[in-house]
Amino acid sequence: MAMPKGAQAFPRSEYLRRLTAVKGEMERREIEVLVVTVPANITYLSGYTSKSGYVPQGLIVSLKDEEPAFITRRMDAPAAIHQMFVDRSRIFGYPEALIANPDKDGWDAIMDILIESGFENARIAVEASSLQGRTVEKFKTRSSGAPIIDFGNTISWIRGIKSDLEITAMREAAAIADAAMLKAKEVILPGAREADAAAEITATLIRGVNGIVGTDLASLYLCASPRTSTCHIPWAEDVFQLGSQVNLELAGVRHGYTSALMRTFSLGEPSDRLRRLHEGEVAGLEAALAAVKPGATCGDVATAFNTTLQKYGFKKESRCGYAMGINWTEPTASLKMGDPTILRPNMTFHLMLGNWIDEDFGYALSETFRVTETGVETFSSLPRDIFQI
Amino acid sequence: MAMPKGAQAFPRSEYLRRLTAVKGEMERREIEVLVVTVPANITYLSGYTSKSGYVPQGLIVSLKDEEPAFITRRMDAPAAIHQMFVDRSRIFGYPEALIANPDKDGWDAIMDILIESGFENARIAVEASSLQGRTVEKFKTRSSGAPIIDFGNTISWIRGIKSDLEITAMREAAAIADAAMLKAKEVILPGAREADAAAEITATLIRGVNGIVGTDLASLYLCASPRTSTCHIPWAEDVFQLGSQVNLELAGVRHGYTSALMRTFSLGEPSDRLRRLHEGEVAGLEAALAAVKPGATCGDVATAFNTTLQKYGFKKESRCGYAMGINWTEPTASLKMGDPTILRPNMTFHLMLGNWIDEDFGYALSETFRVTETGVETFSSLPRDIFQI
Known part of the structure; x- marks a missing residue:
C-alpha cells in the first residue's frame, strides 16, 4: 500500500515561488542542475524535515x-513521500549496500542518477560548504564535463526574506518559546534540580501552546551559577541555590522555523552588577530595535546597541545577532558592526x-524580530525583565 | 574570579589512559601533533560536552x-575550563573577530598556535572527514613543512573498547532509556496527541531515574500509523487512534554516553502481519545475541540474525546494528554480513x-549490548514484547 x-x-504555490527564486539564480550563473545538501535548504524547497541528513542525500x-x-x-x-510537496515519482531511494561502504556511497547514487538523466556534461552546482572535500572530488571525478560550481550560501540568502506564510510559522514558534519561558519561571526554584526544570521547559x-504543538526541539541552554559565563551547556546535575543566577536560551520550532528567546533569572535579589548590566542591555536592545527599518544595515543595528551599552560602562565582544529561520541560524547576515546587509x-x-x-x-537577553515596512515587530510578548524568583 | x-x-587517570592509546597510534605513524575535531573524540579525550562545535575548535x-x-x-x-580535566592554562579562546569572517577564522587561530608552539614543520594530523575541504587546504597552506596526515577514524576505533567506568555510564544511560520507554506505555493512548506523548517521554x-539524571537529549523518533515505514520523523501533529501502531526509538545519555532502545506499540490487537514479523524479529534477536562472544565477528552476529529472520519469511535490508558510545553511533564496526571486526x-x-x-x-525492536568475557550483556531490562495499549 x-x-x-x-x-x-505550506501550499504548493509557496514551494514553487521559492524554487523560482533559486532557478533564477541558477540561470544567471548558467547552472543547469543543482544538488542541494544543506538540510535547512532541503526543508525550504520541499517541506522535508525528517532527520536523515547524517547519510548522503541530495535535492536535485x-x-x-x-x-x-x-x-x-x-x-x-x-518519509520524503509523506512530507515533500513533490510527486512520489520524484523520490528515489538508494540501496542499503551504499551505507558504511568505503568503495561506493550515496554520493555515487546521486551521480548515477544525474548521469542517467543526461547531466553528465552539464554545469552542475553543489553546496560545497556542507560537503567533505572528498565528496566534492567525487563529483568532479564522475562528471566528465564542465567543472563543479560551488553554489555557496545562495539559498540561505534567498531564505533571508520570508513570505507572510513563513512569518506565521515564526510567530507560532515564538509563542511556544514564550510559553516555555513562562514555564521556566514556575520551575526554577531554590532546591529544584536543574534537570527537573529542563524537563518541564522541554516538555x-x-x-506548545494554544493547541499549536512544537514540531521539533531546538537547542536548550540552561546555564546556572557558577556557569553563567558559559553559553552552550544544556544543563548540569546541580540543584538551584538561593542567590543563584540562571541564563536560559531556548526556541520554539514550527515546521523547521525556529524562534529563539533568552532571559536571565535571579533566585533572590539580583546583584548590583547584574542589575547594572541589565539596565545597559535593555537600553541597548531598545536602541537596536529603534534602528531597525528597511534601508538601514545590519551594522547600523549593531552600532546602535554597542554605542548604547558602552554608555552604561559595558561591552559585548560577540556579534549581537544573526539572521534566523529554518534550523536556527542562517549563515548569512550578522548583526555586527560593519555588516553591510541592507x-x-x-x-x-x-x-x-x-x-x-x-x-x-x-547574562542572557534576546528578542527575535521581523523587519516590517516601516520598522520592527518583535515576536515575543514577554517583558524584558530579570525574572526574579 | x-x-x-x-x-x-571520570578521574584524570581515565583520560590519561585514553590519551596514551591515541599517542601510541601517533608514534606508530610518526605524527608529532594531532588536531582532534570530531566532537565525540573531544569528549572522549577531555570530558568536554558543551555544544560549541558549530564553529571551529580543536583539541591538540x-x-x-x-x-x-x-x-x-x-x-x-x-565551559572548557569547567568541564575538561586539563589545567586551565591549556585552554585558549580565540577572539570573536574570527566568527563569520571570510578572511580569517578559528582554523587560522589553531594554526597560529601550532606555529607559535614550534609545530610549523612538524608532521601534523587532522580528522579530515570532519572538516570542509577548504579547511584541510588551509592547514596545508599554512604548514610549511610535512604534509597534513588524515588520522581518519582512528580515535573512534580506540573508543570501541570501553573501560569499566564507561560501561557504568552506558548502563546508567540504559536505565534512563528504560524509564522513558515505560513512560511511553503510560502516555501513548487513543485520543492523545503524539506531541503530548513525546513531551512526557522526553521529560x-x-x-532520569533513581536519582541519576539524563545529562543531554539524543534523538527521539516516534513514528505512528500511517508513518510506521518512516524512521527519522520526531513526531507528528496527529492524535493516536485505536488500531494504530507506534514505533519508538529513543536513548538515554550520561556524559555523552548514549544507550538506545526501540520498541513497537500497538493500540489494540496487533495485526497478524505485525505479530508474525515480531515473532521472527525476536527469534532473530535471540540468535544474534547468542552469537556474541569474544573472537566472533560482527558479520557472524548479522548472519545469525538474518538467517533466523528469513526462516520466518521476512528480510531486513539495512545493517542490523553498529558500534555505539559517545553521541550515539561510532563510525566504525557495523553489525552487517561480512563485517570482519572481531x-x-x-x-x-x-x-x-x-x-x-x-x-x-x-517495525522497531532493539537492544544495546556489551560483549562480555564469555558472551553478552544487554543493558535494558524491558521485555521484548509488542507493547499493547
Missing part, C-alpha cells in the same frame, strides 16, 4: 523540471544580547 | 605534552532491528 501525503506545512533542482527530485537512503524515502516546547521587509533576526563578560559572570 | 572545575565524569594532542590543549571560541573557553529522558570484551553495540519493510509497514 502506498504512503499517503501528510498534512503540508534542474532548470528543465518544475519539481525537484530527491535522492535519499531507501529507508528514508517513505512545554513540545506540547534590511528589507520580512527579514527575521535573533537580536542575541547574551554577554559572557567574565569567567564568573554572564 | 576564576571559573571552578565542575564535577568530573602532542607527543611532548601529557595534557592536550584546547583552542575554542573565547565565549566557550569557560523522563531528562529527569568482537572483544567491553565493545558496545546497538543491535538495531528496526525494519522498514514496505511503504505502509515498518
